[in-house]
Amino acid sequence: MLNQSAALDLTFQALADPARRAMLERLSTGPASVSELARPFSMSMPAVLQHLAVLETAGLTRSRKSGRVRTCEINPQALNTAQDWLAARRAEWEQRLDRLEAYLTELQNKDQGNG
């Protein structure tokens, strides 16, 4: 079991590459084989394999080999970790703005009381 921070490291790192995101985009429409995932890229097979390994290590995809073809699929649950973190940051920020607004309103009210 990986701690939360290490999991986010792997997830965001995996998402930081356009080829890997393209693979995820393809996989979000349904499972695909390795060579099918490789097709859109002008990249050697080993390079594709390495990208897939990064995705799988991050838990963003799973795969199983049957015969000589390996079928990959997305693991949408893994997107949660990333989404939750982003949502939490936004929430904190909104909260802070709310407090700021409340404070400014309070100041204004005091001011009107004194004027």
Place this chain on the structure above:
Amino acid sequence: MLNQSAALDLTFQALADPARRAMLERLSTGPASVSELARPFSMSMPAVLQHLAVLETAGLTRSRKSGRVRTCEINPQALNTAQDWLAARRAEWEQRLDRLEAYLTELQNKDQGNG
């Protein structure tokens, strides 16, 4: 103007480091100076500066210098790009599951009609 993919590269790459995420977490509670952001880390000042540069280049933060202190703040809008991409992937996946379910239901209905 950066294209969408390059923006996502920078954003996810910036989020992939625990120190940078910690800085963003701090900033999501309100603005802070460089040295304030540096305090929690056992890391040289230049290292901190570099992390901040990565965040700012990705558009995740902004900063202004007044006197000799530079004040940084989060730019929550930049989180949108990342969140939107994740949401789109999830949506595509859900859609696919829906279609799959519809198809299976259809199969089952046909089967009952023939049985």
Place this chain on the structure above:
DNA sequence: TCTATAGTTAAGCAAATGCTTAACCAATCA
């Protein structure tokens, strides 16, 4: 059985990353 297909491993390399130390500038403050 021969051969093409699908994937895998190993080794190597250039560029990017994350850090360091050393040297420095500029705004405060005693």
Place this chain on the structure above:
DNA sequence: TGATTGGTTAAGCATTTGCTTAACTATAGA
């Protein structure tokens, strides 16, 4: 004015990343 504080730049270095080619294994089909 001289020292301290806050930040910045430059140079260097170890590690990681993203890719390559070459060599190899295993399954499927003619």
